Amino acid sequence: QKEVEQNSGPLSVPEGAIASLNCTYSDRVSQSFFWYRQYSGKSPELIMSIYSNGDKEDGRFTAQLNKASQYVSLLIRDSQPSDSATYLCAVNGAYNTDKLIFGTGTRLQVFP
Amino acid sequence: GAGVSQTPSNKVTEKGKYVELRCDPISGHTALYWYRQSLGQGPEFLIYFQGTGAADDSGLPNDRFFAVRPEGSVSTLKIQRTERGDSAVYLCASRTGNTGELFFGEGSRLTVL
Numbered sequence: 001q002k003e004v005e006q007n008s009g010p011l012s013v014p015e016g017a018i019a020s021l022n023c024t025y026s027d028r029v030s031q032s033f034f035w036y037r038q039y040s041g042k043s044p045e046l047i048m049s050i051y052s053n054g055d056k057e058d059g060r061f062t063a064q065l066n067k068a069s070q071y072v073s074l075l076i077r078d079s080q081p082s083d084s085a086t087y088l089c090a091v092n093g094a095y096n097t098d099k100l101i102f103g104t105g106t107r108l109q110v111f112p
Numbered sequence: 113g114a115g116v117s118q119t120p121s122n123k124v125t126e127k128g129k130y131v132e133l134r135c136d137p138i139s140g141h142t143a144l145y146w147y148r149q150s151l152g153q154g155p156e157f158l159i160y161f162q163g164t165g166a167a168d169d170s171g172l173p174n175d176r177f178f179a180v181r182p183e184g185s186v187s188t189l190k191i192q193r194t195e196r197g198d199s200a201v202y203l204c205a206s207r208t209g210n211t212g213e214l215f216f217g218e219g220s221r222l223t224v225l
Contacts, residue, residue, distance in 0.1 A: 008152070042218070043203060043217060043218050043219055044155065044203075044214075044216050045216070046213050046214070046215075049213060098143065098160060098162070098167060098168070099157060099160060099168050099170075100145070100214060101157060102147075102154035102155045102156075102157075104152070104154045105153075105154050
């Protein structure tokens, strides 16, 4: 079992819709969770971090964390073509809180 | 500097050659990470420095890979006897504090022929 799992996609949504991206992780003791966005040919950039169960909203983005289910998600409201990118879920390593482990990423396509 | 700087941006080498990749982190960032990313994959952890010491090198694939950060700032990733399977984008990232939020450089694309 991979430490951080994501559906590779592509996930295609129409402009204006809500895009829902999901991630599961294997180790229950992980405490820090991040969503990075990566445009093609570019490096990852942080868009959201979440540390506690529940929802965290930032503009059009909402991160959701459920530690009991070992599940973290990212919702993008009012999706725009400029949101088309690969979204990487990252989780701190179980016994080393400074080691960040990435999933394979989900490719999102927002069509006009 | 304003961001994480990596050089070279592209490196083409022949199988068996030695390669060095350099990373200059954001000024004041004490933690520095190296990742490797192949096409269609997420970044794969290689090594992490806190200051001058390697705090976790569990991701280095074998003893051909080595990294240093002698003065706690610039880091060099060294790859000996390169193989075609080493071809990837090597990403460097730095962080301040213990928030886990990494800032990435633009990467060094290594191609081994």
